[in-house]
Amino acid sequence: MAYSDKVIDHYENPRNVGAFDKEEQNVGTGMVGAPACGDVMRLQIKVNEQGVIEDARFKTYGCGSAIASSSLVTEWVKGKTLDEALAIKNADIAEELALPPVKIHCSVLAEDAIRAAIDDYRTKQGDDSSETDEGRKSA
Amino acid sequence: MTVYFDHNATTPLDGRVLAAMLPYLQGAFGNPSSPHRLGRLAREAVGRAREQVAALVGAHPSQVLFTSGGTEANNLALKGVTASFGAGRLLISAIEHASVMASARSLAGNGWQVDQLSVDHLGRLAREPYVAAIADSRLVSVMLANNETGVVQDIAPLAELARQSGALFHTDAVQAVGKMAIDFAATGAHLMSLSAHKLYGPKGIGALVRDKALSLAPLIHGGGQEFGLRGGTENVAAIVGFGAAAELACSELVARRERLLFLRNLLEARLSAQIPDVVLFAQEALRLPNTLFMAIPAIEGQTLVLELDRRGFELGSGAACGSNSDVPSHVLAAMGVEVTLARCAVRVSLGVMNTEQEIEALVAAMKEVASQLRGVAAAAWA
Amino acid sequence: MSKTIYLDYSATTPVDPRVAEKMCRYLTAEYGLFGNPASRSHSFGWAAEEAVEEARQQVAALINADPKEIVWTSGATESDNLAIKGAAHFYAKKGKHLITLTTEHKAVLDTCRQLERDGFEVTYLDPRPDGLVDLDRLAAAIRPDTILVSIMHVNNEIGVIQDIDAIGQLTRSKGVLFHVDAAQSAGKVPIDVTTSQVDLMSFSAHKCYGPKGMGALYVRRKPRVRLEAQMHGGGHERGLRSGTLPVHQIVGMGEAFRLAREEMASENERVRSLRDRLLAGVSGIEEVYINGDMERRVPHNLNVSFNFVEGESLMMALKELAVSSGSACTSASLEPSYVLRALGRSDELAHSSIRFTIGRFTTETEVDRAIELIHEKIAKLRELSPLWEMFKEGIDLDNVKWAAH
Numbered sequence: 001m002a003y004s005d006k007v008i009d010h011y012e013n014p015r016n017v018g019a020f021d022k023e024e025q026n027v028g029t030g031m032v033g034a035p036a037c038g039d040v041m042r043l044q045i046k047v048n049e050q051g052v053i054e055d056a057r058f059k060t061y062g063c064g065s066a067i068a069s070s071s072l073v074t075e076w077v078k079g080k081t082l083d084e085a086l087a088i089k090n091a092d093i094a095e096e097l098a099l100p101p102v103k104i105h106c107s108v109l110a111e112d113a114i115r116a117a118i119d120d121y122r123t124k125q126g127d128d129s130s131e132t133d134e135g136r137k138s139a
Numbered sequence: 140m141t142v143y144f145d146h147n148a149t150t151p152l153d154g155r156v157l158a159a160m161l162p163y164l165q166g167a168f169g170n171p172s173s174p175h176r177l178g179r180l181a182r183e184a185v186g187r188a189r190e191q192v193a194a195l196v197g198a199h200p201s202q203v204l205f206t207s208g209g210t211e212a213n214n215l216a217l218k219g220v221t222a223s224f225g226a227g228r229l230l231i232s233a234i235e236h237a238s239v240m241a242s243a244r245s246l247a248g249n250g251w252q253v254d255q256l257s258v259d260h261l262g263r264l265a266r267e268p269y270v271a272a273i274a275d276s277r278l279v280s281v282m283l284a285n286n287e288t289g290v291v292q293d294i295a296p297l298a299e300l301a302r303q304s305g306a307l308f309h310t311d312a313v314q315a316v317g318k319m320a321i322d323f324a325a326t327g328a329h330l331m332s333l334s335a336h337k338l339y340g341p342k343g344i345g346a347l348v349r350d351k352a353l354s355l356a357p358l359i360h361g362g363g364q365e366f367g368l369r370g371g372t373e374n375v376a377a378i379v380g381f382g383a384a385a386e387l388a389c390s391e392l393v394a395r396r397e398r399l400l401f402l403r404n405l406l407e408a409r410l411s412a413q414i415p416d417v418v419l420f421a422q423e424a425l426r427l428p429n430t431l432f433m434a435i436p437a438i439e440g441q442t443l444v445l446e447l448d449r450r451g452f453e454l455g456s457g458a459a460c461g462s463n464s465d466v467p468s469h470v471l472a473a474m475g476v477e478v479t480l481a482r483c484a485v486r487v488s489l490g491v492m493n494t495e496q497e498i499e500a501l502v503a504a505m506k507e508v509a510s511q512l513r514g515v516a517a518a519a520w521a
Numbered sequence: 522m523s524k525t526i527y528l529d530y531s532a533t534t535p536v537d538p539r540v541a542e543k544m545c546r547y548l549t550a551e552y553g554l555f556g557n558p559a560s561r562s563h564s565f566g567w568a569a570e571e572a573v574e575e576a577r578q579q580v581a582a583l584i585n586a587d588p589k590e591i592v593w594t595s596g597a598t599e600s601d602n603l604a605i606k607g608a609a610h611f612y613a614k615k616g617k618h619l620i621t622l623t624t625e626h627k628a629v630l631d632t633c634r635q636l637e638r639d640g641f642e643v644t645y646l647d648p649r650p651d652g653l654v655d656l657d658r659l660a661a662a663i664r665p666d667t668i669l670v671s672i673m674h675v676n677n678e679i680g681v682i683q684d685i686d687a688i689g690q691l692t693r694s695k696g697v698l699f700h701v702d703a704a705q706s707a708g709k710v711p712i713d714v715t716t717s718q719v720d721l722m723s724f725s726a727h728k729c730y731g732p733k734g735m736g737a738l739y740v741r742r743k744p745r746v747r748l749e750a751q752m753h754g755g756g757h758e759r760g761l762r763s764g765t766l767p768v769h770q771i772v773g774m775g776e777a778f779r780l781a782r783e784e785m786a787s788e789n790e791r792v793r794s795l796r797d798r799l800l801a802g803v804s805g806i807e808e809v810y811i812n813g814d815m816e817r818r819v820p821h822n823l824n825v826s827f828n829f830v831e832g833e834s835l836m837m838a839l840k841e842l843a844v845s846s847g848s849a850c851t852s853a854s855l856e857p858s859y860v861l862r863a864l865g866r867s868d869e870l871a872h873s874s875i876r877f878t879i880g881r882f883t884t885e886t887e888v889d890r891a892i893e894l895i896h897e898k899i900a901k902l903r904e905l906s907p908l909w910e911m912f913k914e915g916i917d918l919d920n921v922k923w924a925a926h
């Protein structure tokens with residue numbers, strides 16, 4: 001499997017690995033995938049009072065592309081509002097990392113993780129109205 | 140000293156080809172299916188070789204399937220392409236290599252009607268019977284150049300007729316490749332068999348070049364290698380050797396051809412001068428530049444090659460694969476050559492390393508053997 | 522090839538330098554040994570034929586067979602195809618049922634699938650969880666119309682050794698042919714066809730320090746086993762397999778098998794101690810599972826699942842090591858190893874399996890470096906793994922409802 005330099009860089013030096021306390025009110029946690037499929041991604045966001053994601057953490061069980069996709073996403077969501085973060089599409093991730101076709105599902109999973117984390121955060125805030133369909137499916 | 144004149148049976152490996160192969164036996168010895176670095180190196184080497192072989196016949200690399208040799212390529216072509224058909228009619232020329240003949244017999248066992256197409260006295264496929272037979276045939280196999288006579292068939296019009304009537308066309312180019320320019324697309328063939336060891340590459344590796352629109356069933360299952368059409372770990376070193384040999388054959392084609400033609404012209408001139416009753420078969424036909432099929436009347440071919448072997452000259456008495464039988468050449472029989480003369484046939488197939496001195500020495504030896512054997516015959520007669 | 526530590530000897534082996542040296546003599550013009558063995562009219566052909574026959578004896582000697590029982594092929598895959606299709610088609614009048622294992626090599630499984638398309642019926646038995654065949658289940662699966670049982674000697678992924686003597690007794694008593702894919706066992710496990718009632722046996726050169734593209738099929742003469750040829754042509758190999766014999770490759774296989782016969786005992790001992798060193802080295806890691814029986818197993822194989830770590834990323838982390846996750850022939854696909862699945866391993870553990878196979882040129886230093894790397898990388902990947910974190914928190918992952926993806 002020939003990986004791009006960017007995948008290898010994220011894989012070898014993953015950004016923002018770790019966890020926030022998922023019980024905290026300002027933390028949103030999204031876990032997507034399944035062990036049996038070979039990928040589980042957990043993305044956590046910490047959102048400030050202005051509704052901006054000020055920090056993110058991830059842990060991923062999966063191939064190099066899955067790890068790189070989630071690592072990249074933690075960098076991208078930081079400083080974004082929730083709606084801006086929701087605008088990140090799997091195609092952007094796949095393009096940035098030059099993922100081969102067999103690895104596109106990793107970028108899809110990363111996009112799902114963003115949605116799941118934001119949904120979790122919004123649910124905690126009692127803001128059910130803004131939950132997205134996609135989020136409901138993968139939460 | 141031994142001089143080798145049997146290059147249509149097999150050729151020695153070119154030293155440059157060996158140099159290309161060696162790293163893939165020991166250093167970069169990985170299995171191309173392995174995901175790690177050694178696997179990748181092997182995979183890339185196979186990819187490069189595929190490009191080199193494709194370039195030699197003007198094909199796209201994805202059209203080239205590596206096989207264990209010409210025989211497997213011929214088997215795969217005939218059996219693989221007919222697997223999805225019901226039985227039908229198969230046309231082959233009467234002068235095909237044993238591997239095409241035997242594959243056709245195997246198809247006949249599965250209900251195919253196999254008809255042999257006749258050739259003229261120069262070994263060229265007769266047009267009228269072909270035209271008559273093609274209409275209700277599904278597959279045709281006509282070799283590009285014959286291994287015994289070296290006669291080259293003009294296959295493009297034959298393939299064109301086959302295409303017009305909806306039949307598939309296979310050509311066994313094992314003897315031709317490396318000795319003449321070949322453009323797969325221009326021949327119009329759907330399938331073409333190649334072998335490495337006839338062009339200074341290693342034994343045990345060949346290729347089937349195919350029209351990718353064809354549905355081809357594998358002969359050897361398991362592992363999914365070669366686009367799923369030929370299972371088994373790739374013979375990486377041999378594939379690399381085939382690639383290197385193909386590239387050399389491509390770049391040196393014109394020079395080799397000129398050299399071989401010069402040597403054969405010399406051989407034919409000397410033979411005609413020294414042994415006036417020598418018969419040079421198919422001399423008026425378009426032939427491979429290296430091949431001379433000949434007979435010295437009343438000197439049995441097998442005796443002549445054995446006598447020459449004792450004197451250090453290695454010749455074939457026909458196809459290597461058939462040389463354990465006492466049956467004279469089926470090719471000469473198809474050309475209408477009398478059995479008594481056919482029994483005298485020997486094949487000189489030249490290589491790029493042969494020299495003028497070797498040719499002169501061979502002719503002198505032939506003359507000596509001929510006069511000795513005739514002397515014995517004459518003495519016995521007297 | 523500098524820093525890569527090669528621990529993938531079951532995928533392929535380098536050609537032994539002694540083998541390579543001998544092969545080279547049969548290639549270029551300088552030794553006069555490049556001839557076509559089918560050229561019966563001159564000495565180059567005879568010399569080639571002599572070399573081919575010497576090699577045939579060498580291969581036969583490793584398994585105590587008669588050289589006449591050895592047929593050259595282009596590799597174990599072709600041998601498997603020839604044995605199974607050749608016997609199935611020859612004996613089709615007697616019956617059209619075959620039995621094999623779900624853990625066989627693709628060369629056997631894909632060949633069986635093809636026979637199913639051609640109107641044969643195949644029973645695929647699951648082995649026991651230790652990878653070995655259950656003889657009672659095998660006996661029960663044999664029917665009056667069963668013509669062939671195909672069971673590999675040593676599994677390529679987990680290295681377990683089947684009891685071919687016991688299976689052979691069973692098949693012989695039932696009048697059923699027994700084919701054994703011995704690609705992974707030749708040179709590692711003693712084989713004696715005069716005591717094992719094996720009828721057909723496939724061999725590969727490149728798993729045993731010989732060249733790729735070369736194999737052989739043992740075809741028993743007493744009682745005689747008949748096959749329908751699959752490759753037609755000049756009638757080479759007594760009509761069973763046509764095609765110009767690749768002399769240098771044959772010579773290479775012969776020499777490789779000669780060396781295997783002479784050096785097997787001492788080499789096995791050395792390789793086993795390295796394997797045990799590796800096993801001891803990784804056993805200290807938490808949540809490590811050994812796949813396959815450790816007793817009835819070739820000495821060079823270790824197959825380990827590292828729980829909560831994904832296989833492909835593990836391979837990437839261990840890129841300094843050349844190892845396999847699953848068999849070399851299937852690792853291009855993203856499916857978990859079907860062999861481990863057949864043993865009842867979960868998808869997760871199958872995904873996280875690594876096969877280490879040690880060989881002739883592996884050193885103690887390399888094994889130690891491998892152990893060090895494995896410790897370091899497993900720790901790093903588990904640090905990254907949400908599953909590991911959940912496991913450490915005492916969460917039962919089986920009870921988590923995962924979002925289907």
